[in-house]
Amino acid sequence: MVRLGTGIGWRPEIAGAVEGMPGIDWVEVVAENVCPGHLPDSLLRLRERGVTVVPHGVSLGLGGAERPDAGRLAALAERAAVLGSPLVTEHIAFVRAGGPVTASPRLEAGHLLPVPRTRDALDVLCENVRIAQDALPVPLAVENIAALISWPGEEMTEGQFLYELADRTGVRLLVDVANLHTNHVNRGEDPAGALAGLPLEAVAYVHVAGGFERDGVWHDSHAHPVPRPVLDILTDLASRVSPPGVLLERDENFPGADEMERELGAIRGAVEDGARKREDGAPRGVRVRPARSGPGSAEAARQRLALAQTAVLSALVAGTPVPDGFDRVRMGVQARALAAKRADVVAKVAPEVPVILGEEYRTAFLAYAQERPMTGGYRRDALDFAEHLLGAGRPGDARARRELRAWWLERSGPKPRSRGPAVRLARATRRVLLRR
Known part of the structure; x- marks a missing residue:
């Protein structure tokens, strides 16, 4: 297993600070945010x-009901090759639902x-991980x-869930102690x-990050x-196993280099505290290996999972009823958080x-998001939002409307949808030209 050491999440906003930091052994980049040909x-x-x-x-959405997309996997593989990386990482999560299934x-x-x-979810996840x-x-x-x-x-x-996943697939684990908190x-x-239930010998590295509490969430x-x-959980993990790598994540509100270096120092200190406890032979909890699942229909499991995940995501982003058994208040908090993000x-x-x-942006976007779930990526969402506003004759200020239309046309080509005959004729002409 590769020993990575202490690292930090590389982001363009702190690129210079990261280059100048002492003791940085490695960095992590969001794969989708780098272009292999233009690093x-x-x-x-x-x-x-x-x-x-x-x-x-x-x-990737490895926890989703569909098998991983071949194009996304190829893109991730290309980035690993270009960067000369010893491993790649992803999440145990679903990020999309619905579709043909x-x-x-x-x-x-x-x-x-x-x-x-x-x-069901474990069986699907194991197959998706093997494909990846x-x-x-x-x-x-x-x-x-x-x-x-x-x-x-x-x-x-x-x-138990992660233990069996690692046991059945041999996949390594990226343990985020902030997520455990x-x-x-x-x-x-x-x-x-x-932590007591994890196969800690499978840990590839550890994430550490900050957050905040509001109204008990x-x-x-x-x-x-x-x-x-979070640092205490890191110490607990390090008292059980020597983590091959530990990384500080920061995505927004970037502090100065001095503050980030202090956080890295606190992370190193938490790992050292855990190492001392491990050397002292502090007793640890007993890991209970979960029972293996029996044979079943993989496709039937995918179908059941697809229906369940679609119902949940639809409730979060499309305003459909919350499925039975879910906390409606928490689902509301999650829905608002998704729209805000x-x-x-x-x-x-x-x-x-x-x-x-200007000031109209956020109110207008949140109103748009309530009516129109995201069906593509964020760049597509931005174009759809602009088209939605223009189709409704907005924004009210004529100059802002002209600027938004110019921005939209520059990036998407034809004029936003309209029922006028001139627009239909223009679209038909454009289609003919594109065939030539």
């Missing part, structure tokens, strides 16, 4: 210095959502995620119990300092739109 100069310089770069995927519109969450800890492993040129590690909601009728603890606050799950923001309880990310991928709309 940022900062990453190239880090690689030349011998700093390991690990691509971290967010869009359920004969319903495909929906995108734009977020990592929890899979039910059931035999076969397509990737280096080992795969999968991460436990944070969750606001719990599935009713779960059959395993998180430790999130699930402790939001779902009442014991982090020590989860912990939000895994990656935009706040790492709190003491969607607005934030669209503002990042299309920064001209909030500039054009």
Whole structure:
């Protein structure tokens, strides 16, 4: 197993600070945010210095009912090859649902959502992980995620679920101790119990991140300092096993380099505290190996999981009724969080739109999001939002409307949909030209 050391999540906003930090052994990049043919100069310089770069995927949806998309797997494999990475990582989550399996519109969450800890979900996840492993040129590690909601009728603890996943597939684990803390606050799950159930020999590395609590709900923001309880969980993990690597994640509200270095120092200290306890031979909990699932129909499991995940995602993003057994208040919190994240990310991928709309942007986008679930990526969502506004004769300010129309036309071609004969004729003409 590769010994990575201490690392930090590389982001363009802190690229210079990361290059200048002492003691950085490796960095992690969001796989979907780098182009293999145009790697940022900062990453190239880090690689030349011998700093390991690990691509971290967010869009495969290995916990979804569908098999992993071959194109997404090929893209992840290409990034691993170009970066010379010793492994790649992804999440135990579903990010989309619907489509042909359920004969319903495909929906995108734009977020990592929890899979039910059931035999059906485990069987599907194991097959999806094997498909990914076969397509990737280096080992795969999968991460436990944070969750606001719990599935009713779960059959395993998180430790048992992850133990059996690793046992059946040989996949490595990326243990996010911040996510264990999130699930402790939001779902009442014991982090020590989860660690005691894990096959710690399969740990590839560890994530550490910050968040905040509001109204009894912990939000895994990656935009706040790492709190003491998360460091305590890291110490507990390090008292059980020497983690091959530990990485600080920060995605927003980036502090100065000095503060990030202090956080890295606190992380190193937590690992050292755990190592001392391990050397002292502190007694650990006994791991209970879960019973293996019996034979069943894989396709039937996929169908059942697809229907369940589609119902949940539809309730979160399309306003359909909340499925039985789910906490309606928590589902409401999750739905609002998804809409807010969607607005934030669209503002990042299309920064001209909030500039054009000004203070109207957020209110207009959240109203749009209530009516129109995301069915593609965030860039498609930004174009659809602009088209929606223009089709409704908005924004009200004529100058802003002209600017938004110019932005939309530059990126998508034809004029937004209209029933006017002139527009239909223009579209027909464009189709003829495109065939030539």
